[in-house]
Amino acid sequence: MSEGAGVRGSGDVVVRGRIVTATRQLDDGVLTVRGERVLVVESFAEWVGRHPESEAPPFAGIVVPGLVDIHCHGGFGYRFDSTDAGQARGAAEFHRAQGSTSVVAGLVTAPPDEMVAQVAMLRGLVAEGVVAGIHAEGPFLSETRCGAQDPRYLRDPDPELIDRLLAAADGQLRVMTMAPERPGFEAAARRLAAQGVVVALGHSDAPYDRFLAALAPAGPGTLVTHLANGMPPLHHRSPGPVAAGLVAAAHGRVIVELIGDGVHLDAGFGALAFATAPGRIALITDAMQAAGLADGEYRLGPQAVRVTGGVARIANGSIAGGTATLLRCLRWAVHDCGVPLADAVRAATATPAAAIGLSQVGDLRPDFYADAIVLDATLGLRRVLHHGQWLT
Numbered sequence: 001m002s003e004g005a006g007v008r009g010s011g012d013v014v015v016r017g018r019i020v021t022a023t024r025q026l027d028d029g030v031l032t033v034r035g036e037r038v039l040v041v042e043s044f045a046e047w048v049g050r051h052p053e054s055e056a057p058p059f060a061g062i063v064v065p066g067l068v069d070i071h072c073h074g075g076f077g078y079r080f081d082s083t084d085a086g087q088a089r090g091a092a093e094f095h096r097a098q099g100s101t102s103v104v105a106g107l108v109t110a111p112p113d114e115m116v117a118q119v120a121m122l123r124g125l126v127a128e129g130v131v132a133g134i135h136a137e138g139p140f141l142s143e144t145r146c147g148a149q150d151p152r153y154l155r156d157p158d159p160e161l162i163d164r165l166l167a168a169a170d171g172q173l174r175v176m177t178m179a180p181e182r183p184g185f186e187a188a189a190r191r192l193a194a195q196g197v198v199v200a201l202g203h204s205d206a207p208y209d210r211f212l213a214a215l216a217p218a219g220p221g222t223l224v225t226h227l228a229n230g231m232p233p234l235h236h237r238s239p240g241p242v243a244a245g246l247v248a249a250a251h252g253r254v255i256v257e258l259i260g261d262g263v264h265l266d267a268g269f270g271a272l273a274f275a276t277a278p279g280r281i282a283l284i285t286d287a288m289q290a291a292g293l294a295d296g297e298y299r300l301g302p303q304a305v306r307v308t309g310g311v312a313r314i315a316n317g318s319i320a321g322g323t324a325t326l327l328r329c330l331r332w333a334v335h336d337c338g339v340p341l342a343d344a345v346r347a348a349t350a351t352p353a354a355a356i357g358l359s360q361v362g363d364l365r366p367d368f369y370a371d372a373i374v375l376d377a378t379l380g381l382r383r384v385l386h387h388g389q390w391l392t
Contacts, residue, residue: 013388016044016056017063017374020342021364022350031063033370036387041364061382062341065349066101066371067326068362070175071135071226071257071284073106073300075291075325080105081301083117085125092130094292095285098325101371101386102132102353102361104174106286108301109138109149112161119168126172132358133174136165137225140188141203142179147230148313148320149203150302157188166195173197174356177225179204180214189220198223198356200257203230204241212244216253223355224249224256226286227273229264229319249277255355257284258347260329260337261322263311267336274339274347282352283329283344288312288321331379341379 012034019029019041030047032039048056074080078090088105095103105122107115115136122134138149140157155161157178165173176192177200178185189199201214202225215221224245228234234242248254258273259265260283274281285291289298290307298305298312305312305320312320326348333344353362360368370388375381384391 012039013370013385013390014057015060015063015372015374015385016047016058017060019063019364020345021065022342022346023363023365025342028059029063030057031364031372033385033388036370038364038366038368038370040366060374062375062377062379063364063372064345064375065362065364066373066384066386067099067330067348068102068132068352068358069095069100069285069287069326070104070282070352070356071106071137072100072103072287073108073321074289075287077289077293079289079299080122080131081107081110081118083114083121085121088122088125089130092125095287095325096386097384097391098292099327099373099381099384100285100325101373101384102358104133104135104356105131106135106137109141109146109153110301111153112139112164115139116164116168119165119173123168123170123172132361133356134169134172135175135177136173137177138203140176140178140182140185141230142181142205144205145179145203145230145232147203147318148300148303148305153302156182157184159184159188159191162188162191166192166197171196175200175223177202179206180219180221181206181210185214186220189214193220196357200225201241201245202226205232206241208239208241208244211241212248215244215248222254223282224254226259226264226284227256228269229259246273246276249280252280255280255282255351257282259284259286259322260332261285261324262332262336264319264322267332270333270337271339274333274337274343278343279346279351281347282355283326283333283347284352285324285326285329286322287324291323291325327373327379327381334379
């Protein structure tokens, strides 16, 4: 174990540092892990009082919960939108090593049989703990705001296809993104919500009133997919989905995703969102196959993607997902948007976990999984702890 990373005593992992979570901050704290779970989080003074004869652990840096990415399509050359389990494993392992210890596997619009087969493959990886769930982004989206979603396969909500996806997922479909203006949205959303699936609104051209009506408590939506992307821009005479999402989030009714890679959103918009809806922001990557790799040719679902200068686009110029890690998004929130570290950490851990009902992750508290990352003063990654084991 490297200097400053933590010490073991009596089989426990002990990590000392500045601890920052959604529920507490300790300038000099100690995280003690036993097995896969957090045993205790306490001040260094409390730890010394309980271990007067023990050697003090070195100060490791800033310690935060393992990051939770609820919207991710791949990375390091690997894809979640595949029937190859090796592809999905590779994507999950890459992001885990970069600090995202819980990753939801995202699918994009594709032919129905392909989507069903992809869900069936991912179901087994959820059961193994490789990924934390499945997010179906499509195919019930707006053609006008489809972005990099393949318009050939977009369709109105189809009860038969929904039932096929639910059956293939066997309880592991966590999120489905839909456009609320598509005919059949209400019935489909009720069906999904009844099965425990989070209804996310996105890739929508709906007016303000229609979008807002679909958000809880008036409607079934509880999450907004990548706010401001895949929807018309905010305008003072046509506020649209962006304003509706922010209003609902500010009232504590929904959580909104932000792609914090510095490409999809200007930092000023990020600052506005955090100020408008504190505690209701979930940072995401929307990462695709090229994350962590050089410029070049890649794929997102059925679409060919070209990455230039770290920006992924399809042939018509639409941005095609992100190439960043969630830790980079956290740094963007702090360094570019001016968000306090504790708020940015919450947006990358506890809030996304709560948004889709992930339990025992997203915080450092007794009996939660021992997922944590150690950062330096500039929020660079030093070490990753996953289920009580050091990965780096």
